[in-house]
Amino acid sequence: xxxxxxxxxxxxxxxxxxxxxxxxxxxxxxxxxxxxxxxxxxxxxxxxxxxxxxxxxxxxxxxxxxxxxxxxxxxxxxxxxxxxxxxxxxxxxxxxxxxxxxxxxxxxxxxxxxxxxxxxxxxxxxxxxxxxxxxxxxxxxxxxxxxxxxxxxxxxxxxxxxxxxxxxxxxxxxxxxxxxxxxxxxxxxxxxxxxxxxxxxxxxxxxxxxxxxxxxxxxxxxxxxxxxxxxxxxxxxxxxxxxxxxxxxxxxxxxxxxxxxxxxxxxxxxxxxxxxxxxxxxxxxxxxxxxxxxxxxxxxxx
Ligand code: GLU
Numbered sequence: 001x002x003x004x005x006x007x008x009x010x011x012x013x014x015x016x017x018x019x020x021x022x023x024x025x026x027x028x029x030x031x032x033x034x035x036x037x038x039x040x041x042x043x044x045x046x047x048x049x050x051x052x053x054x055x056x057x058x059x060x061x062x063x064x065x066x067x068x069x070x071x072x073x074x075x076x077x078x079x080x081x082x083x084x085x086x087x088x089x090x091x092x093x094x095x096x097x098x099x100x101x102x103x104x105x106x107x108x109x110x111x112x113x114x115x116x117x118x119x120x121x122x123x124x125x126x127x128x129x130x131x132x133x134x135x136x137x138x139x140x141x142x143x144x145x146x147x148x149x150x151x152x153x154x155x156x157x158x159x160x161x162x163x164x165x166x167x168x169x170x171x172x173x174x175x176x177x178x179x180x181x182x183x184x185x186x187x188x189x190x191x192x193x194x195x196x197x198x199x200x201x202x203x204x205x206x207x208x209x210x211x212x213x214x215x216x217x218x219x220x221x222x223x224x225x226x227x228x229x230x231x232x233x234x235x236x237x238x239x240x241x242x243x244x245x246x247x248x249x250x251x252x253x254x255x256x257x258x259x260x261x262x263x264x265x266x267x268x269x270x271x272x273x274x275x276x277x278x279x280x281x282x283x284x285x286x287x288x289x290x291x292x293x294x295x296x297x298x299x300x301x302x
Pocket of ligand 1: 010011012013045183196197198201
């Protein structure tokens, strides 16, 4: 790889069809990569198999194609990468950086809550499993780690992991690998230099940087895009009933995503290729707003 090569990616989870919030992440990461002469990889994050479906993954690929996104190489499927995750877990285990945990969800129900709503692990199994208990999950030790990074959109971010996340799960009680582990292993193996994604993942970034340090892999540069929320302030997702994007009408959706990202496309861009030609020439990361913004599915796409 060239020394200053830029490698970005888009990593949707196929838990439902592509909605506007994901299109914003796709558009922002794609335009940063393109306008910096970089590559843009696609990764289907189906590591949480029970929540994902092949139909949703197909739908995401179809909408991305209809929107004219062109990714480099073949998409990476997390469901096919268990060996790589197992190898990383093995290294962390050998280095004493993870520990087995026997706690059930119910036992953790009274835990303090992290800013992102996750339970902060109270440390029950950190110094060894209680007698007679069996390991269910594997957790990362965060110790006194403090993480600081400069986000290209959100500015300087600091996190004391013990307060913001606690000892987080890398292998779940159901045997599946956790998102935090999969994303770090995949970004490292893909040679990703720049991660552009939604700001709902900002706190995950501190966990991921900690994990990168423990695994001895490079930390990419980060830019967290504003999150699209509904009128109730909830992130658009399948759960908040965000409308899926219509593959038959990609232009209004792309134009809406550009507006959401602070860009000002002119009226009259008729074809997908017109939109990308304009965006290639005019995209500016420093015009992307920081704060979450309300997005109603009908705005601008009618
Ligand atoms: N799969 C995650 C999502 O769809 C994104 C992960 C990432 O970009 O790191 O929210």
